[in-house]
Amino acid sequence: MPVTVLVGMQWGDEGKGKIVDLISEDQDIIARYQGGANAGHTVVIDGKQYILHLIPSGILREGKKCIIGPGVVVDPAAFLAEIEELKNAGIDVNGRITISPKAHCILPVNKILDKANEDRKSQKKIGTTGKGIGPTYSDKALRLGIPFAFFLDNTKLEAALAASLERKNSIIENFYSGEPLDIKSVIRDAKEVAKDVIPFIEDTSQILADAISDGKRVLCEGAQGTMLDIDHGTYPYVTSSNTVSGGACTGLGIPPKKIDHVIGVIKAYTTRVGEGPFPTELEDETGNLLQGEGAEFGATTGRARRCGWFDAVVAKYAVRVNGIDEIVLTKLDVLDSFKTLKVCVAYDLDGKRIESIPDNISVLERVKPIYEELDGWDSKTKGATSFEELPQKARDYIAFLEKISGAPIKIISTGPGREATVIR
Numbered sequence: 001m002p003v004t005v006l007v008g009m010q011w012g013d014e015g016k017g018k019i020v021d022l023i024s025e026d027q028d029i030i031a032r033y034q035g036g037a038n039a040g041h042t043v044v045i046d047g048k049q050y051i052l053h054l055i056p057s058g059i060l061r062e063g064k065k066c067i068i069g070p071g072v073v074v075d076p077a078a079f080l081a082e083i084e085e086l087k088n089a090g091i092d093v094n095g096r097i098t099i100s101p102k103a104h105c106i107l108p109v110n111k112i113l114d115k116a117n118e119d120r121k122s123q124k125k126i127g128t129t130g131k132g133i134g135p136t137y138s139d140k141a142l143r144l145g146i147p148f149a150f151f152l153d154n155t156k157l158e159a160a161l162a163a164s165l166e167r168k169n170s171i172i173e174n175f176y177s178g179e180p181l182d183i184k185s186v187i188r189d190a191k192e193v194a195k196d197v198i199p200f201i202e203d204t205s206q207i208l209a210d211a212i213s214d215g216k217r218v219l220c221e222g223a224q225g226t227m228l229d230i231d232h233g234t235y236p237y238v239t240s241s242n243t244v245s246g247g248a249c250t251g252l253g254i255p256p257k258k259i260d261h262v263i264g265v266i267k268a269y270t271t272r273v274g275e276g277p278f279p280t281e282l283e284d285e286t287g288n289l290l291q292g293e294g295a296e297f298g299a300t301t302g303r304a305r306r307c308g309w310f311d312a313v314v315a316k317y318a319v320r321v322n323g324i325d326e327i328v329l330t331k332l333d334v335l336d337s338f339k340t341l342k343v344c345v346a347y348d349l350d351g352k353r354i355e356s357i358p359d360n361i362s363v364l365e366r367v368k369p370i371y372e373e374l375d376g377w378d379s380k381t382k383g384a385t386s387f388e389e390l391p392q393k394a395r396d397y398i399a400f401l402e403k404i405s406g407a408p409i410k411i412i413s414t415g416p417g418r419e420a421t422v423i424r
């Protein structure tokens with residue numbers, strides 16, 4: 001399969017890091033197409049935990065090449081810190097990571113503005129990660145962004161930073177009543193931190209085109225999840241990029257016809273970090289149990305994740321908008337101690353049953369889940385490596401999810417480690 005896209009089917013945190021690492025074994029290149037260091041991909045290998053925010057999880061597989069595409073926004077300091085951590089963990093990163101010159105640079109001021117924007121009393125909180133993602137994509141859309149290519153042309157860089165700063169300073173002074181930033185020090189600091197990123201810059205679009213025509217295998221790694229997509233998610237409670245499979249085309253420059261496989265990753269229950277509608281949320285003991293058993297605390301911000309039952313309406317929607325060919329079901333073992341399980345099969349809207357995600361957030365905020373109850377297996381699946389090992393009731397749960405979601409479940413994750421995986 002030359003080009004595969006892997007996406008999250010819920011609100012992020014589906015456990016994509018482990019799955020990317022797993023699938024990377026058979027890939028040549030692993031490429032990130034959107035987002036930035038707001039992602040938190042956790043991978044456990046031989047009991048050792050690695051948390052990656054920006055660099056594709058494929059870096060943990062020896063010899064695999066990793067690409068950060070034009071659709072990604074890169075915080076140079078976060079990138080360099082991640083490289084350092086990988087080196088300290090004994091991972092050889094030499095010549096294995098390339099950043100597109102078209103990827104945009106996250107300036108420190110954008111992290112300040114991200115937080116300041118969230119603190120505004122007049123605006124509803126989104127609950128962003130505070131990593132400067134939204135302001136950097138906004139700059140890009142305003143044509144005031146700083147792609148890494150600009151760092152290769154001093155005159156262009158200084159003019160672009162001056163233009164961007166002029167606007168930002170006006171916002172800081174007039175809107176946030178803050179102190180304006182000194183343009184000279186912003187330029188100096190930006191150059192200082194970016195200089196160590198420059199050696200990683202190369203035309204990733206050409207690298208990918210050559211690799212694809214040579215028959216190499218490329219895995220496009222999505223971050224966040226379908227419901228956080230800026231166009232297809234629960235706007236405005238979304239991230240600032242296209243997380244869906246189509247984002248791989250725009251975010252990497254790979255033509256749609258070259259993509260031949262889409263894998264969706266979904267948790268055996270649902271979680272969400274940050275604000276926004278979440279129909280199956282459980283604000284009770286059951287929610288707390290899921291949070292505790294699933295260690296549902298953000299890998300990037302440490303925030304507790306909101307937890308709830310599996311939402312099949314979301315799953316069906318994700319299968320549709322991403323064109324998912326196969327599903328990877330993660331964290332099945334988290335449900336091991338439950339006597340009964342609920343799956344949301346439809347929503348109730350003022351007494352009317354609806355089976356698809358409403359295209360209006362005001363409606364989604366009002367719906368109530370309609371549940372079907374299933375028996376739990378109340379026994380251990382943790383660490384299972386074959387389908388036959390799973391208790392019948394766990395197999396029934398999987399069969400139910402598969403049928404209602406509309407795509408086959410081919411891989412089941414039963415624990416954080418590489419080995420705790422069932423491949424059907």
Ligand code: IMP
Pocket residue numbers: 011012013038039040126127128129130131132133134223224228237238239240273274275
């Ligand atoms: P931002 O991406 O930092 O702008 O945050 C926008 C929304 O996306 C917030 O609700 C975040 O909690 C959420 N978000 C961003 N990245 C992730 C992620 O990797 N996993 C889960 N939620 C995320």
